Amino acid sequence: MAQIKTYARLKPTKKAYNGYVISKNVLTMHIPDNKDFVILGPQNNYRSNFSYDILFTNIFGCDATQEEVFDGVAKDIIQNFLNGYNGTIFAYGQTGTGKTYTVEGNTNRYSARGLATRALSMIYQELEKRSDQHISVYLSYLEIYQEVAYDLLNPAARSTIPIAPFARVTVVEGPRGSCILRGLSLHLAANEEIAQMLLLQGQANRKVAETPVNQRSSRSHAVFTVYLQVRKHDSDVLVKHGFIDHVYGGIGDKLLQFNVFTD
Structure with a gap:
């Protein structure tokens, strides 16, 4: 339940x-x-x-340390995600209250890693124990800025052309009240190193601006999503299919969802 x-x-x-x-x-x-x-x-x-x-x-x-917050808030959600259940962590608060620090952490200190980074580490550590299954992990990173959605991991965003625009993402209604994101790219992350690199890339591409309480305040909402597909070896039958979303944004809220969302 x-x-x-x-x-x-x-x-x-x-x-x-x-x-x-x-x-x-x-x-x-x-x-x-x-x-x-x-x-x-x-x-x-x-x-x-x-x-x-x-x-x-x-x-x-x-x-409270970052590790204590992760253990108390996220561990059970991630474990359930690995067993096929979606979950969400939503960080809410006004600009400057520490949402970005809690979700993303501080790259200057290993102990200051945030929920998203620790979640990826736990996912790959747990998946290494499941040698009887074929597991695929895909990532996407969506930004919503001024009511327009963009793909932060689109290949165009990594172009050497400085003025290359981010690809726009269209949200349409799918079957049974679901949402379909058209134009959002999925990226296979074969190991934790690739996953962490994609997370950092998306964070670097987000809209930021200085405020009186935050030198680098995120000005958008973002959804970092981890998709998990599990199959038995030598079988085409999908055993489990879930995703984690993390959504967060300095304007008002952050969502980390496993399904995982951060806003």
């Missing part, structure tokens, strides 16, 4: 807002009113006009 789980990750900041309390998996936010906002003591007890209790499956504090 499908389950929806929600997680919160608190971003470290030099000027932290202390008007919140965490109790297990409940985040209580106190919203101040200029006339009625009083600090009662050193334990961050507040009196305010508005308070909201928000229930999450789990809450990651400011000191």
